[in-house]
Structure formats: C-alpha cells, structure tokens
Amino acid sequence: MxxxxxxxxxxxxxxxxxxxxxxxxxxxxxxxxxxxxxxxxxxxxxxxxxxxxxxxxxxxxxxxxxxxxxxxxxxxxxxxxxxxxxxxxxxxxxxxxxxxxxxxxxxxxxxxxxxxxxxxxxxxxxxxxxAPGLTASEGLLGARDATAADATSVAAGLAVLAALGPHDVGQAAVAIGRRIVAVEAAEGTDMMLRRVARLVEKGRIKREGRGGVLVKAPKPGQNLRVDLPAIGPRTIELAAAAGLTGVAVAAGGVLLAERARIIELADSSGLFLAGVPQAAFGAP
Amino acid sequence: MxxxxxxxxxxxxxxxxxxxxxxxxxxxxxxxxxxxxxxxxxxxxxxxxxxxxxxxxxxxxxxxxxxxxxxxxxxxxxxxxxxxxxxxxxxxxxxxxxxxxxxxxxxxxxxxxxxxxxxxxxxxxxxxxxAPGLTASEGLLGARDATAADATSVAAGLAVLAALGPHDVGQAAVAIGRRIVAVEAAEGTDMMLRRVARLVEKGRIKREGRGGVLVKAPKPGQNLRVDLPAIGPRTIELAAAAGLTGVAVAAGGVLLAERARIIELADSSGLFLAGVPQAAFGAP
CATH class of the missing domain: 3.40.50.20 (Rossmann fold)
Known part of the structure; x- marks a missing residue:
C-alpha cells in the first residue's frame, strides 16, 4: 500500500x-x-x-x-x-x-x-x-575531525544548553574551552556569531589563534513539527568568521539547510561539523 | 584598638x-x-x-x-x-x-x-x-514598586542565573515575563542591554508597551575580592532605553557605582530597583 x-x-x-x-x-x-x-x-x-x-x-x-x-x-x-x-x-x-x-x-x-x-x-x-536525511546524523559530517580542545568546548556547550533546557532560552551557545562566551536567546544564532566575531576583534574574548565551537540543539519540549532548529551555509560562514573551529548540533534535531553546501563550506574553512546524540544535550 | x-x-x-x-x-x-x-x-x-x-x-x-x-x-x-x-x-x-x-x-x-x-x-x-554600604541592600532601593508582571520576570531571571551558576557564563539576564530574551556572557551587561533595545526596535522581541527586567548577580564562587559585579548610572539608562521596567540585583553581591545617581535615574525613568537575597540566585 x-x-x-x-x-x-x-x-x-x-x-x-x-x-x-x-x-x-x-x-x-x-x-x-x-x-x-x-x-x-x-x-x-x-x-x-x-x-x-x-x-x-x-x-x-x-x-x-x-x-x-x-x-x-x-x-x-x-x-x-x-x-x-x-x-x-x-x-x-x-x-x-x-x-x-x-x-x-x-x-x-x-x-x-x-x-x-x-x-x-x-x-x-x-x-x-x-525527510529524515535533512537533519544532522550522528558523528562527523565533514572531513575535519575534532581535537581534544574542541571536545572540551563541545562538552562545555552541551552542559550549558542542558542547564538552560528547562528555561525558555536559546538553542545555541559558543564555548571556547571551558568558557561559555555567548548564549543565544532572542537574537538568534547568526547575531550571536557576529557578536563573538566582534568581541574577538575588540580583544574582549582572548584566545590563542582559532578556537571555540558553536553548539546547537532543540530546547527540550520544543515542537519540532513546526519549529525545527536549523543551520545553513551562512551559519558556517559566520562560525568561520568568528574564528571557531567547529559546529556541533543535535543529531536528528537540527536541520541542515543546503546540506552539501554546508559540508563543503565546513571543509574548506577547516571547521569540523558533528552530529551529537540528543541525550548529550539533556533531551529526554 | x-x-x-x-x-x-x-x-x-x-x-x-x-x-x-x-x-x-x-x-x-x-x-x-x-x-x-x-x-x-x-x-x-x-x-x-x-x-x-x-x-x-x-x-x-x-x-x-x-x-x-x-x-x-x-x-x-x-x-x-x-x-x-x-x-x-x-x-x-x-x-x-x-x-x-x-x-x-x-x-x-x-x-x-x-x-x-x-x-x-x-x-x-x-x-x-x-564599604558594605556600596553594594545593594535587600528590598526596594528606589521609589517605584515592582508589579506582579515584574515579579514574574524577576523569578524567570533568577531561575536562569541559578541554572547557569555551575557553568562559567555570565552574571546577568533580561527576562520579559517567563521568557528569557538575553543572557550575558563575554559581551558584558551594557552590550546585552543594547542588544535588547535593538531587538525590540526590530520587532524581534514582541512586547506590549514597556516590560522586562534586568537581573544581575555574582556567579557562585566568583572571587568578589577582586571581581565584584557592578551596575552604574549607565546601566539604568540602557535598561530604560530597552524599555525595561526594572533592575534586580543580588543584595550584598552587586556594587552600586554612584548609588545616589543610580536611584535618581531609576526613579526618573520609572524603573524599580531591588536588592534580592543572594539565596534566590542559587548562591550558597
């Protein structure tokens, strides 16, 4: 049938x-x-x-x-x-x-x-x-692998998103090592990434060379049927402009708009791109 | 002696x-x-x-x-x-x-x-x-009282700061009712308040008239001897410019720089200014 x-x-x-x-x-x-x-x-x-x-x-x-x-x-x-x-x-x-x-x-x-x-x-x-293929799958999606320093940033980002889960806040954060340098609320992911780039430029965020990771996931209880978080090529461009070394999203919970272009951009900018099990974000 | x-x-x-x-x-x-x-x-x-x-x-x-x-x-x-x-x-x-x-x-x-x-x-x-008199004392510091709507915003702000406590994030957030519209990380309180003003202007934050509260407190474990959070007259000006209705800070944990001017500005802009017991912020 x-x-x-x-x-x-x-x-x-x-x-x-x-x-x-x-x-x-x-x-x-x-x-x-x-x-x-x-x-x-x-x-x-x-x-x-x-x-x-x-x-x-x-x-x-x-x-x-x-x-x-x-x-x-x-x-x-x-x-x-x-x-x-x-x-x-x-x-x-x-x-x-x-x-x-x-x-x-x-x-x-x-x-x-x-x-x-x-x-x-x-x-x-x-x-x-x-169209399940549109969301991030688990594991590395591009060519670059995450370093130990990246893993520290991802863990810090995951922890803060999990802590924010019960509150009606954002879906994303930027961590550089153990330090959370930006938390997304009403401004959206793009504006948050632009802020990180500006703070780095002004010396308000101190960092040796490149570093830091964008972590993005749905809020627990978010209605994914009508409100699915997404990243697109511009997200990767802004993450690269902010000097980040990678992007980690909740597997199955974040849509990759123009997936092929996203992966191509991540590879050419030297960013890792990873799908992380949703349980790691504190999701049920 | x-x-x-x-x-x-x-x-x-x-x-x-x-x-x-x-x-x-x-x-x-x-x-x-x-x-x-x-x-x-x-x-x-x-x-x-x-x-x-x-x-x-x-x-x-x-x-x-x-x-x-x-x-x-x-x-x-x-x-x-x-x-x-x-x-x-x-x-x-x-x-x-x-x-x-x-x-x-x-x-x-x-x-x-x-x-x-x-x-x-x-x-x-x-x-x-x-100089203990320099930090906020408990209770209302200015002329205006907080409304029930303000209390909801304060509670939401307190809850999110308490949740962020164990993570190395910010010291402040802006809540409008139950919704957290901004969380401070590396950008500092002033830049966060400017962002809220811009988001309101652009219609990215929807609100009936004025509303919302800035909530600020030390991080748990923050070394207050060398790094005491502070608000000043400019904080009040920026909170007013963002259309907020008040500012709540941790009593004994946030310094009021130019206290008299702060209270005068809060009164003339119609903002309430309150010191909240530190326990409410999840501090030990």
Missing amino acids: TLPPLGLICGSGSLPLEVAEGAHAAGRDVFLIALRGSADKGIERYPHAWLGFGEIGKLLKLLEKAGVKQLVLVGGVQRPALRDIRLDMTGLISMPEIRRLMSAGDDHLLSGVTGFLAARGYEVIGAHEA | TLPPLGLICGSGSLPLEVAEGAHAAGRDVFLIALRGSADKGIERYPHAWLGFGEIGKLLKLLEKAGVKQLVLVGGVQRPALRDIRLDMTGLISMPEIRRLMSAGDDHLLSGVTGFLAARGYEVIGAHEA
Whole structure:
C-alpha cells in the first residue's frame, strides 16, 4: 500500500524544495501549496498550487482533491497584518478562530495552525520526519575531525544548553574551552556569531589563534513539527568568521539547510561539523 | 584598638573614591595608591601616593610605611604591555613572577596579584567588605514598586542565573515575563542591554508597551575580592532605553557605582530597583 501524497505548505527559502526532494527521494508523492509572496518558484517542478494567505476554503479543497492526509509546514513566512489578508468564504466563517491565531505569539501561531488543520482531519508532521536525511546524523559530517580542545568546548556547550533546557532560552551557545562566551536567546544564532566575531576583534574574548565551537540543539519540549532548529551555509560562514573551529548540533534535531553546501563550506574553512546524540544535550 | 589604615590600590573611575569615602565614613583611615595613567585626581583628597605600574619595590615600601595590612584593589586598569612597564629593582627581582601574571587571563591576573600581595603579608579584601554600604541592600532601593508582571520576570531571571551558576557564563539576564530574551556572557551587561533595545526596535522581541527586567548577580564562587559585579548610572539608562521596567540585583553581591545617581535615574525613568537575597540566585 502506498502512502497518500505528502502535502507541503511552502514558505520562503530553499527548505521547502529540499523537504519535497527528500520525501520524493524516499519514494513518497508530494503536493505543494505555495504561499503567494513567500514561496520560491523552484517548487513548481512538483505538483503544486499557489495560494493566498486567507484562502482557507481553497486550501482545504485542494488538499482533499489531492488526497493529502499528512502535511508539513516549511519555510519562512512574513506574518501579514490581519487587514491585508483576503479571506475566502471558509476563511470568513473561521474568522474568530483566525483572529485568535493572528494575535498569538509566533510559537502559538504555529501550534494554532497545527490545531486548525488537525481539527479538520490533517496530521501535521515535522520536516525532520518527512525527510529524515535533512537533519544532522550522528558523528562527523565533514572531513575535519575534532581535537581534544574542541571536545572540551563541545562538552562545555552541551552542559550549558542542558542547564538552560528547562528555561525558555536559546538553542545555541559558543564555548571556547571551558568558557561559555555567548548564549543565544532572542537574537538568534547568526547575531550571536557576529557578536563573538566582534568581541574577538575588540580583544574582549582572548584566545590563542582559532578556537571555540558553536553548539546547537532543540530546547527540550520544543515542537519540532513546526519549529525545527536549523543551520545553513551562512551559519558556517559566520562560525568561520568568528574564528571557531567547529559546529556541533543535535543529531536528528537540527536541520541542515543546503546540506552539501554546508559540508563543503565546513571543509574548506577547516571547521569540523558533528552530529551529537540528543541525550548529550539533556533531551529526554 | 583602632584598625590599621586600609590601603586602596586605585584604578580608573569613580569607584576608588567611593570606596575610600565608604571606609572613611565607617571610621577607618585610608591610604590610597593611585595608579598613574588610571586613577582619578579626585582621590588626592585622602592620604595618597602616585605610582607607576612596575614600581613594586616602592609600593611595598609605601604600604609598610603607612602601616597598611589590608588592601582593596578597585577601579579599572588598562593592562599595559609588558614592555611598557618600567620595573624598579624589586620589580626586576620579581620579574619571572610578574611575567607569569601578565600572560595569564584577566581572572588569573587579579588572583595572581592577590597572591603576590598575600605572599608579602598583605590581606586583599573586597570593596564590598571595605564599604558594605556600596553594594545593594535587600528590598526596594528606589521609589517605584515592582508589579506582579515584574515579579514574574524577576523569578524567570533568577531561575536562569541559578541554572547557569555551575557553568562559567555570565552574571546577568533580561527576562520579559517567563521568557528569557538575553543572557550575558563575554559581551558584558551594557552590550546585552543594547542588544535588547535593538531587538525590540526590530520587532524581534514582541512586547506590549514597556516590560522586562534586568537581573544581575555574582556567579557562585566568583572571587568578589577582586571581581565584584557592578551596575552604574549607565546601566539604568540602557535598561530604560530597552524599555525595561526594572533592575534586580543580588543584595550584598552587586556594587552600586554612584548609588545616589543610580536611584535618581531609576526613579526618573520609572524603573524599580531591588536588592534580592543572594539565596534566590542559587548562591550558597
């Protein structure tokens, strides 16, 4: 028995296409809903339909017609103002529900959309479940191996992320040896890495030559179905610019956007890239 | 029996004078060693001597002559390059020891100086011990009271600092309600507060009006004798600029530089300022 096609609601970036390719490579048909103003043209190589933000009725009809039962929400979405959304009839009927969703925080918006679809019989799964090859696997992913000094940095980073787990903080930290030089909270990984580069430049972080590791993992209890941490080529570039010697991510829990390019960049910049068992991050 | 005069080795900023005043107000004579190129002229109102960085022999002679037994190291020091230090004879004799000190990390430099003085019969005490009135006392320090929402932010900040305690991370965090939006590591409190202001401006931190609290405390095991966390008027200005509603610090563990000005600024910006028992920070 073949599975029904996997539906992808596609926002911006290269990720929707990567997930579609991953699922397709795993032998599954896909049907892509491209969000107008967000999704990339590239997704048109698969069966697809373009849709505006408020076309809820049309969305449900398209999914039914395509026989979709499982959905993935993937890619970036610029949250539109409520007044800019043109709701179709079903959208208008669902208006109170939509208004509640739109006024919630980002995390709640995503869980809300999941709930909205679940109430209509659709199961939302994570990109990591639809295309497991997209997340980091365990072990070394690139050519460079980690040194003993790197291992010390990784251990320090893992320890601090585990300690932060129960608190609603970040998903990443930079350790240089036993010292944690940066912890990510609202600023995001890129801004944190830029800060480390600046602090090194200013002499506020003292270090002999290169050194230090970016460690990144989901928060315990993070809803990976709608909010999967990711690194991309830019993460590697910024880590290299900060003089780090490697990047360690939770295996199975952090998405590698443009995986081949990430590994190529890590190799050419002399950074190790490793997938670490999630248990090491204090995850259940 | 009166105590022998307290020696202060004075770096830059207003703190050396404040500590001298605090100790003097508590009935203790003081003798100030003003580091040339760093210390403020204002300290000259107390018995003092100016000294270059390498004049180790002269330092020891001055301390002996003044009858000093206890010392405080206070104020900022720009670490000079080893080649710029003109060592006197005692300095030259102690050269290997000094070279070891100068190549150590900041934390080790300070502990090293303490050790150097201890080996010569001097006890180094903390500014908070010499002038207890300079650190935050318990309770509200300004006019504004904390709201229930503020209390939630304080609790979240305390919890995350307690969790970070065993790791060598920062001394401060910003919480908005239950959410930790920034954790200080190598960047320092000022830079962290500027980041929060920028993230709010960019809409990366969502908040209804003003809200959020800066929480600051020593790390467990931090050597307060040479490395006492501090806030100053600028901290309050930056907290206000980030739209926070208050600042909570560990009572007895965080120095208030220019205390009167800090409280005045907190009051005029509508921020509460509170000293929280150190046990709440997970300190022993």
